[in-house]
Amino acid sequence: MSTVLQHPEAVETPNYLNQEYGWKSWLFTKDHKRIAVLYIISITVMFFIGGIFASLIRVELLTPQGDLVNSDTYNKFFTMHGIVMVFFFLIPSIPATLGNFFVPMMIGAKDLAFPRINLLSWYIYIAGAAFALAAIVLGGVDTGWTFYTPFSSTYSNTFVITAAVGVFIAGFSSILTGLNFIVTVHKMRAPGMTWGRLPLFVWANYATSLIQVLGTPVVAITLALVGLERAFHIGIFDPAIGGDPILFQHMFWFYSHPAVYIMILPGMGVISELVTCFSRKGVFGYPFVAGSSLGIAIIGFLVWGHHMFVTGMSMYASLYFSLLSFLVAVPSAIKVFNWTATMFRGSISFDTPMLYAFGFIGLFTIGGLTGLFLATLGVDVHVTDTYFVVAHFHYVMVGGMVLAYLGGMHFWWPKISGRLYPEGWAKFACLLVFAGFNLTFFPQFILGYLGQPRRYHAYAPEFQVLNVMSTAGASILGLGYVIPLIYFLWSMKYGPKAGNNPWRATGLEWTTTSPPPTYNFETTPIVTEEAYSYHTQKETHVG
Amino acid sequence: MQLPLFPEAASAIASSVDYLYFYLTAVSIVMTALIFAAVFFFALKYRRKSEDEVPAPIHGSLKLEIAWSVLPFLVMLTFFWWGAQIFFANASPPPDAMDIYAVGKQWMWKIQYPEGQREINELHVPINRPVKITLASEDVIHSFFIPAFRVKHDVVPGRYDIMWFTATKPGRYHLFCAEYCGTEHSGMVGWVTVMTESDYENWLAGSGVEGTMAQQGERLFGQLGCATCHQLEQQGRGPILRGIYGSRIQLQNGQTVLADDAYIRESILNPNARLVAGYRTDVMPTFQGQITEEQLLQLVVYIKSLAVQGAAPVSEQSAATPGGAAATTENPNTGGKK
Numbered sequence: 001m002s003t004v005l006q007h008p009e010a011v012e013t014p015n016y017l018n019q020e021y022g023w024k025s026w027l028f029t030k031d032h033k034r035i036a037v038l039y040i041i042s043i044t045v046m047f048f049i050g051g052i053f054a055s056l057i058r059v060e061l062l063t064p065q066g067d068l069v070n071s072d073t074y075n076k077f078f079t080m081h082g083i084v085m086v087f088f089f090l091i092p093s094i095p096a097t098l099g100n101f102f103v104p105m106m107i108g109a110k111d112l113a114f115p116r117i118n119l120l121s122w123y124i125y126i127a128g129a130a131f132a133l134a135a136i137v138l139g140g141v142d143t144g145w146t147f148y149t150p151f152s153s154t155y156s157n158t159f160v161i162t163a164a165v166g167v168f169i170a171g172f173s174s175i176l177t178g179l180n181f182i183v184t185v186h187k188m189r190a191p192g193m194t195w196g197r198l199p200l201f202v203w204a205n206y207a208t209s210l211i212q213v214l215g216t217p218v219v220a221i222t223l224a225l226v227g228l229e230r231a232f233h234i235g236i237f238d239p240a241i242g243g244d245p246i247l248f249q250h251m252f253w254f255y256s257h258p259a260v261y262i263m264i265l266p267g268m269g270v271i272s273e274l275v276t277c278f279s280r281k282g283v284f285g286y287p288f289v290a291g292s293s294l295g296i297a298i299i300g301f302l303v304w305g306h307h308m309f310v311t312g313m314s315m316y317a318s319l320y321f322s323l324l325s326f327l328v329a330v331p332s333a334i335k336v337f338n339w340t341a342t343m344f345r346g347s348i349s350f351d352t353p354m355l356y357a358f359g360f361i362g363l364f365t366i367g368g369l370t371g372l373f374l375a376t377l378g379v380d381v382h383v384t385d386t387y388f389v390v391a392h393f394h395y396v397m398v399g400g401m402v403l404a405y406l407g408g409m410h411f412w413w414p415k416i417s418g419r420l421y422p423e424g425w426a427k428f429a430c431l432l433v434f435a436g437f438n439l440t441f442f443p444q445f446i447l448g449y450l451g452q453p454r455r456y457h458a459y460a461p462e463f464q465v466l467n468v469m470s471t472a473g474a475s476i477l478g479l480g481y482v483i484p485l486i487y488f489l490w491s492m493k494y495g496p497k498a499g500n501n502p503w504r505a506t507g508l509e510w511t512t513t514s515p516p517p518t519y520n521f522e523t524t525p526i527v528t529e530e531a532y533s534y535h536t537q538k539e540t541h542v543g
Numbered sequence: 544m545q546l547p548l549f550p551e552a553a554s555a556i557a558s559s560v561d562y563l564y565f566y567l568t569a570v571s572i573v574m575t576a577l578i579f580a581a582v583f584f585f586a587l588k589y590r591r592k593s594e595d596e597v598p599a600p601i602h603g604s605l606k607l608e609i610a611w612s613v614l615p616f617l618v619m620l621t622f623f624w625w626g627a628q629i630f631f632a633n634a635s636p637p638p639d640a641m642d643i644y645a646v647g648k649q650w651m652w653k654i655q656y657p658e659g660q661r662e663i664n665e666l667h668v669p670i671n672r673p674v675k676i677t678l679a680s681e682d683v684i685h686s687f688f689i690p691a692f693r694v695k696h697d698v699v700p701g702r703y704d705i706m707w708f709t710a711t712k713p714g715r716y717h718l719f720c721a722e723y724c725g726t727e728h729s730g731m732v733g734w735v736t737v738m739t740e741s742d743y744e745n746w747l748a749g750s751g752v753e754g755t756m757a758q759q760g761e762r763l764f765g766q767l768g769c770a771t772c773h774q775l776e777q778q779g780r781g782p783i784l785r786g787i788y789g790s791r792i793q794l795q796n797g798q799t800v801l802a803d804d805a806y807i808r809e810s811i812l813n814p815n816a817r818l819v820a821g822y823r824t825d826v827m828p829t830f831q832g833q834i835t836e837e838q839l840l841q842l843v844v845y846i847k848s849l850a851v852q853g854a855a856p857v858s859e860q861s862a863a864t865p866g867g868a869a870a871t872t873e874n875p876n877t878g879g880k881k
Contacts, residue, residue, distance in 0.1 A: 066729065334611065337607075343589060347590075347598045348591055369571040373571075378559070379564055381695050385686060385688070449550065462546075462547050
């Protein structure tokens, strides 16, 4: 070990991390990079809280009888797992962390358009999370993350309003982040950074922001009405007082289906960056990959009814929602094909981020294709509300989004922290995540077609073997999540210095120092090329 | 150790759903294999050989983009078409389907048969006869799910939902609640017993009854005081109910409505909602909160039994099953209620 590596502080250049010290410098920062770090810490805490609930669920399901905890407790476990993971991890995950950090850098800006609003959005998120955690600590919620009425509005006697307020508040954080991104991408691009030169990660976050701004108010209104109905019995959703419980589902899914795309689109943006960088080649079909993000954002608003095929909705409405659900699969397929084609005649390396990208392509393909089963009317009737659905959306949300998040985190960690993580451990953890994930969720497709309904505390004895496999997989998956947490923390002090551009990637974020200075660039960059111009890249030395 | 990997197929539609499922699975496997193969092949063939190699750029191909947008969509249209066909073919029960009534209540299924039998978490059906189940919920949304039949329908409070199936294989099959409904959701399970026609007749004959559902409804009709205004032969303060079921009713507001289960249910719970032309509002009190969904169904079945013009009151008809004629046992659901 050289002494230089032992004492890196001695040669540290001025950057966003060492510019100021002390808690005030973090809690009152307006630097998008520091706010991104605040978000990383917050959503990591939430992820592990949600993960603890997931573990408790899987341990309970080791045996067919409900024997570890009672039914009320189990129902709270899966509800809080869902609420925490969806609203406090998945939705903010990439936009608020990697998006916050890199969208301004990738377009050559000093910061987001509204730095104060950016900080405000974090405080709002924390306030929302505080309510959600309060609901957990006070005794929990048992409605499922979907808050279906009239169970949530009339029958449940748990902390529904507290949790709904938490989700309601967190929604504003999401709206403000989206608004900030839209304005930033429109107004803050560096000279020469035309729309056609935007990195695909920026396009993906832009499309996500449109959904956040247009969709989130609807779920806020919906949950506000649930709260009002609980408190004042106003008769919106409960048929006993003149309401319509199906109205809730329309309103809830009008947001929550597009919300699925809030969760996956930024992940797709990350994968576009990873596949190009580790193939060292421009993306195949740039306009189609960029445009498909917008396509998903738009068509995604028109398919919510596919959650409701067995509610007794009009057959013709079902027909329409089924057809459009197939249509929304096309832009996702376009992305997968283009990523694959990008690798053709590339120069492919097997660094950890690329392994996550491989994992994403495989698992997202399975997640997407099984979504087609659910769009198919005759089959959906059988598999909806079973473990088939649970498996499908975990393939998209975990196999897709969480892998993209981890891949992106590994890719940009050298830029964020200025340090390299241990490659061997990272590959090992990636393998654990991939193997553990499949062992956890693949058996659930079989369970679903067999007919095991979701949200069952006790289940039929013949389903046990597949459930045990699932629990075994979850244990491996859990280990795969903990290892990166440890080595990322370790690398902040002991990791080798990364240099400006350890991957020899294109993109403006790699032209500045690692970690970047507070205003990102010494001088405003001028862009003269399209994104991913690896063939004309001048800088060839490794950082 | 049991390790089933595929559910039993015990209804007329089960195998048609399975074939479509196999088709979807086959296409998915082919697509996944193609993508995996391409990714693996490219990753190995084009792996980085030297640190400084930089491949030539390839910008894309409009032809390929069109091909891999349009072709998958065409394949998806076959899923759509086939799935819609199954869905539409099974949307409405055939007219000769036999009726069974199910009420979801936290956390049990209460089943009623027109012949008067009642069960909890058990459903008996004969083989090879279409069975139409009218579903009602006493409280929250439930979902009536029989995996072996590949059928499922939500049971939404405040209305009637309809599902149907034709069982094809004798045996006992799971009945699940598929929509999360609170504490004992996973305990809201039961069994469907599919029997041969003769076994079913024996079973009907062997289980004790309190009169047919229509007779139970007729008793309620009297106990609740309905008969005071809704007389059978002469005009009372309310409409004569004989013969109205299945007819079109002229409403106060000029519209007409089909007098079906839903309309009768609504008229009992919310009489002013769609008032028959020529009658005054606020004459009939609401029965919201005063009768159970099971009792409502009995009243509906009773009024339905009056559909045939000139039919004698059901209590005078010979009951369909032995013991049915002895309408003496008190209905436990109406005990003490008036």
